[in-house]
Amino acid sequence: MKSVAEICSDLIRFDTTNPGSGERPAAEYTATLLADAGLEPVVFEAAPKRTTVVARIAGDSPDALLVHGHLDVVPADPAEWRMHPFSGEIVDGCVYGRGAVDMKGSCAMTLAAVLGMAARGERPRRDLVLAFLADEEATGDHGSRHAVTEHRELFDGVSEAISESGGFSVDSGGRRVYPIAVGERGTAWMRLTAHGVAGHGSRPPVDNPVATLVHALSRIASYRWPVRLTPSVAALLEELGEITGRPVDLDRLDEEAARLGPLGGLFRSQIRNSANPTMLDAGYKVNVVPSTAEAHVDGRYLPGLREEFLDTIDELLGAKVTREFVNLEDAPDAPYPSAFFDELAGALMAEDPLARPVPYVMAGGTDAKSFARIGIKGYGFAPLMLRPDLDYFGMFHGKDERVPVEGLEFGVRVLTRLLTGDRVEQSIPF
Numbered sequence: 512m513k514s515v516a517e518i519c520s521d522l523i524r525f526d527t528t529n530p531g532s533g534e535r536p537a538a539e540y541t542a543t544l545l546a547d548a549g550l551e552p553v554v555f556e557a558a559p560k561r562t563t564v565v566a567r568i569a570g571d572s573p574d575a576l577l578v579h580g581h582l583d584v585v586p587a588d589p590a591e592w593r594m595h596p597f598s599g600e601i602v603d604g605c606v607y608g609r610g611a612v613d614m615k616g617s618c619a620m621t622l623a624a625v626l627g628m629a630a631r632g633e634r635p636r637r638d639l640v641l642a643f644l645a646d647e648e649a650t651g652d653h654g655s656r657h658a659v660t661e662h663r664e665l666f667d668g669v670s671e672a673i674s675e676s677g678g679f680s681v682d683s684g685g686r687r688v689y690p691i692a693v694g695e696r697g698t699a700w701m702r703l704t705a706h707g708v709a710g711h712g713s714r715p716p717v718d719n720p721v722a723t724l725v726h727a728l729s730r731i732a733s734y735r736w737p738v739r740l741t742p743s744v745a746a747l748l749e750e751l752g753e754i755t756g757r758p759v760d761l762d763r764l765d766e767e768a769a770r771l772g773p774l775g776g777l778f779r780s781q782i783r784n785s786a787n788p789t790m791l792d793a794g795y796k797v798n799v800v801p802s803t804a805e806a807h808v809d810g811r812y813l814p815g816l817r818e819e820f821l822d823t824i825d826e827l828l829g830a831k832v833t834r835e836f837v838n839l840e841d842a843p844d845a846p847y848p849s850a851f852f853d854e855l856a857g858a859l860m861a862e863d864p865l866a867r868p869v870p871y872v873m874a875g876g877t878d879a880k881s882f883a884r885i886g887i888k889g890y891g892f893a894p895l896m897l898r899p900d901l902d903y904f905g906m907f908h909g910k911d912e913r914v915p916v917e918g919l920e921f922g923v924r925v926l927t928r929l930l931t932g933d934r935v936e937q938s939i940p941f
Contacts, residue, residue, distance in 0.1 A: 512630055515919045516606055518544070519619035520599030522582070523608035529583035529648040533560025537582045537615075541643045544622055548629040553665060557657035561645045565658070565665045568625065568639040575638035576930075577672035577887060579878055580618040581647030581654065584610040591910045605913040612906040614675045616914040617893035618643055620922040624930060627923070636932035640669055647878050650838050655881035669887050671851055676873045677891025678859065678925070681773050682899035683754055683867070689859050690777050690871030691852060692891025693743050696784075697817055697842030698876045699810035701824070701834045703727065704803060712798035721793045723831045724804040728788045730827045731808060736783040738764055741813050743847055743870045744781050750869040751777070776904055780874035784820045786810040807837065811874065814842040840876060843883035845890050855892050858929040862921060863896060894925035 513521070525537040535556070542552040542564045552566040562582075567575075587596035587609040594600045596609040606616065621641060628635065642665075646654035659666065677692035705727070707720030716722065740748070740761070751774055752758040759767050764782050768775030786808050793804035812820035828834060846852070847870050856868035871891065879889030895918045897903055906912045927933070 512626055513544075513623075515619050515623035515923050516601060516916045518622050519606045519611065519616050519914070519919060520601065520608070522615040522619055523599035523606070523610050524597055526597045527583045527610070528586050529646060531586075533562065534582040534645040535560040535562040538562035538564050538643060538645070541582070541618070541622065544626060545641070548626050550629070553662075555662060557645065557653040557661075561653035563645050563654055563658055564641075564643040565662070566641045567665070568635055568641070570635035570637040570639060572637040573668050574670055575640050575666075575668040577640045577642060577666060577669045577882065578621050579642040579644060579655070579672060579674045579882070580614050580621060580893075581644045581878060582615070582618065583645055583648045583654075584613065584615070585648050585908050587910070587912075593911050596912070601916065604917065605915050606919070607911065607913045609912055611912045611914040612903065613908065613912070614893065616895070616919055617675055617922070620893065620919055620926055623923045624926040627927065628931060633931050635930045638668060639930060640666060644878055651878055651881050655878035659881050659885050663885060666882070666885060666887065671845070672879065672882050672887050672889045673855070673892040674879060674889060675877055675891060675893045676875070677871055678855070678894035678922075679903050680863070680866075680896045681777065681903070683774055685865070686754060686867050687863060687865050687896070688751075688754060688774060688777075689856075689863075689866050689868045689894075690747070690891075691855050691868050692871045692873050693847040693852065694741070694814050694844030695842060695873035695876050695879065695891070696781070696811040696813055698838055698840040698880070699812060699820065699824075700837040700839070701808045701810060702837055703806045703808060703828065703832050703834050705832045706803055707800070709802040710800045712800055716800060719800050720802065720804040721800070724791075724793065724806055727828050727832045728791070728806055728808075730829075731786050731824070732788055734786070734823070734827055736785060736823075738782050739784070739813055739816055740782060741815065741872065743844065743872050744778055746847065746870050747778055747872075750867075754867055754869075777869075777871055781813070781872045784810070784812040784816060784823075786824060812842060813872070814844040817841065840880040841883070843879055843889060844872075845888040851890070854929065855890060858925045859894060861928055862925050894922040895919070896921040
């Protein structure tokens with residue numbers, strides 16, 4: 512049986528850049544591994560070569576758990592990398608390549624865990640649904656959105672799900688903090704349009720849409736969004752105060768995020784909404800005032816704050832700029848505290864006595880948004896023990912993306928404990 516590092520390397524070697532040539536080769540590889548282990552994977556495509564794989568494993572309870580990951584990756588420029596981004600080389604104890612962290616490494620851990628269970632004849636304690644999805648790095652239209660609309664029956668009985676952006680270790684000097692995501696910010700990708708009067712660039716402007724739009728973008732970029740503490744983020748801050756021995760000052764959260772270093776990264780982007788102008792398109796000739804100007808803004812809002820976010824955006828835009836959504840996804844959240852959160856925490860603590868699991872809200876978004884549409888509660892839990900010198904957040908979409916082999920092996924052990932129920936019962940200190 513292949514090791515988790517070998518599976519990770521194999522997956523990285525498939526160039527599944529999105530946009531690009533599609534996920535089909537990686538999906539076929541994944542389906543073959545599952546079929547060789549005696550499973551019956553279902554393979555489907557939302558568009559040519561945009562391939563998703565789903566498999567179900569019968570367990571002791573029909574209340575099913577979904578474990579999902581995505582096979583696509585963002586682009587990578589080989590000239591900027593120490594190793595070729597699609598080499599999957601193992602150097603200095605790390606697997607290098609695009610997707611090592613986001614998230615072929617996590618897919619490899621899931622595959623290694625379930626293949627190991629199959630080889631040992633172990634049955635999961637509840638039904639498992641495994642989904643290896645296309646198109647997460649875009650809108651999910653060719654992946655999770657397609658899966659929940661056109662193949663809804665594959666997820667029957669699923670109540671909870673685990674996936675990326677949680678369960679990784681953050682060194683805190685003597686203990687390791689493991690954030691488990693119980694929610695994520697919503698997505699509001701917007702196209703802004705300003706209309707005006709076309710004319711010669713040498714004349715006084717009548718109604719210049721470029722100027723109108725730029726002023727609106729400046730208001731958005733310079734706006735200081737107020738702090739809004741959701742219950743999960745408030746719980747995280749309380750936990751961090753106990754872990755570090757110094758309460759977090761709620762009136763100085765930006766300064767506190769800087770003081771706490773890597774731990775501050777767990778809440779720096781999660782205490783307020785945000786909106787960043789990212790694209791601008793206007794005009795076609797230097798001496799012509801165009802009749803329209805367009806821009807794109809990446810908006811993110813915390814659970815429960817969608818209307819407040821949109822009302823603020825409209826006020827900042829003013830009357831002359833219209834908006835339309837390129838992508839609008841709600842901010843999903845999962846129960847916390849909950850028995851399932853305790854199970855996730857217990858699996859971590861059984862493998863790492865120094866572990867301190869804490870609740871966490873993701874700054875960005877994942878395929879959990881699509882599964883929330885059909886009532887599945889998603890948790891970010893892709894367990895990974897990291898070396899203190901590795902910047903986990905910096906690995907996402909960054910150059911020289913890599914993951915420690917020992918971290919992957921740790922993740923396989925944690926997932927196996929979770930999926931089989933073979934875990935050490937411990938009281939969780941919060």
